[in-house]
Amino acid sequence: MSKVCIVFDRLRTEEKMLHKEASELGHDAVLLDAKITQINTDSNREDYDFGDVVLERCVSYFRGLHFTSSLEFLNVPVLNKFEVANICGNKMFMTLLLKKNNIPTPKTYFSFSSDSAAENLEKVGFPLVIKPVIGSWGRGVMPLKDKDTMEAVFEIRDITDSPHDRIYYLQELIKRPPRDIRVITVGDEPIAAMYRKSSGGFKTNVALGAEPEICEITKEMEDLAVKSSKAMGGGILGIDMMEDEDKGLIVHEVNNTVEFKGLAKVAQRNIPKEMIEFAINHVRK
Amino acid sequence: MNCPECDAKLNIPDDASVGEIVSCPECGADYEISKKDGANVELKQAETVGEDWGE
Structure with a gap:
């Protein structure tokens, strides 16, 4: 025991x-x-x-x-x-590590002041999605569709000026069905997955009301999830993927303290049991 | 036990644990169970959602 x-x-x-x-x-x-x-x-x-x-x-x-x-x-x-x-708690660190490990991930632009981010956005073109480097449940994730929106969002960031507000993480807007895929990995093994359907907007966070639906783990999902988990250092993770109309599956996020109560109701495998068994075996090694 | 905010009756399940959040059905205030000894329950104001909350 x-x-x-x-x-x-x-x-x-x-x-x-x-x-x-x-x-x-x-x-x-x-x-x-x-x-x-x-x-x-x-x-x-x-x-x-x-x-x-x-x-x-x-x-x-x-x-x-x-x-x-x-x-x-x-x-x-x-x-x-x-x-x-x-x-995993910092979107910029996570994205860089995904890319470094040749895992398909959305093209992301990093700037370190509002002026520089604005200059880059006008060069790249609208829309891009701005995301806070720290944060979850879709908070502060906004599509910047035009110059007026960009200026409003950047001005608010300059006023609040918290340390992380100075880091501008801007990501290409992926053309995809109105859903994403969450794969839970335990010790580099995918154990369950779900589709998270948008409840209207472009965000698909369950915390915002996205409807979870069981998803069969394909070989491609499995390979990407395993690769992503290994790249982050393993453990218990939630790998988020989108179905890009042109590039196929891409990983846009890896979550650290994964939430699973919705998926646990419909998953074939017992998620909390797998997590406990993995934790016990982790120290027995 | 009644809500410290609006005095409505709070529903605290018998199997509730320390650390769990109970919400007032009338005013919506959230409380965290800070101590529990049988039917004796102590509550404290629950933390509000932080910028760093989530997965």
Whole structure:
């Protein structure tokens, strides 16, 4: 019997499912709230009840990332690893790594000031999609269809001027059906996939109301998902793909703390069970 | 237990765990269960959605 610790900051259905599966598999399972956990430079692993392996499941990316760095400092095995979380949490780092590994991904332009981004956009031509480098659930993702929209969006960014607002991530608008594909990988193995259909706009995030529908994993999807997972450093990931009318499947995002409650209802394989088994085997190796 | 905001009755399931969010059915305020000992439940204001929330 092993002990699995699920670190959370907001206890969602997914964390409860993971806890239940771990218990049903005969393992000891604990839920630990990151918000009330204190760590210092003299801390030792024995001071805490982290068990044999931790699944980091914070909904706040920065909280989860920094908590993961503490766990690795204490030599506690954690999924996902800090390096994986760090890369997947930043769209620019992730896109660069996908491209570096020859994984088809949308053409993306990076600028480091609003003036430079505007100059590039006028050179490349409208539309492009602007995305915040940090963020999820489609927040701040907007198609820039003309100069007026661009100027309005850039002006707001210049006013708010948070550190990440200075990084301009502009991506080609992909011609595709009004849906994308989410593949969940566990240890570089695709275990389930779904189509996420747009609820009207061009975004396909389930958090925004996109309708999930089971998707059969084709050989092409499998190959791309495996390659993407390996490129990021493995672990438990959500690989997002679009069906480009000209180029075929392309990977536009890899997610770190993957949400799966919708897909779990229709998937053939038991997603939380696979995650727990992978975590246990990860530390047995 | 009643909503600290509007005094409506909150529905807290018996199997709810610490860390779970309960929403007031009337005013929509979100609370996090901070302590639970049998039927004794303590709530705190839930965090609002942050810029870095998500997958």
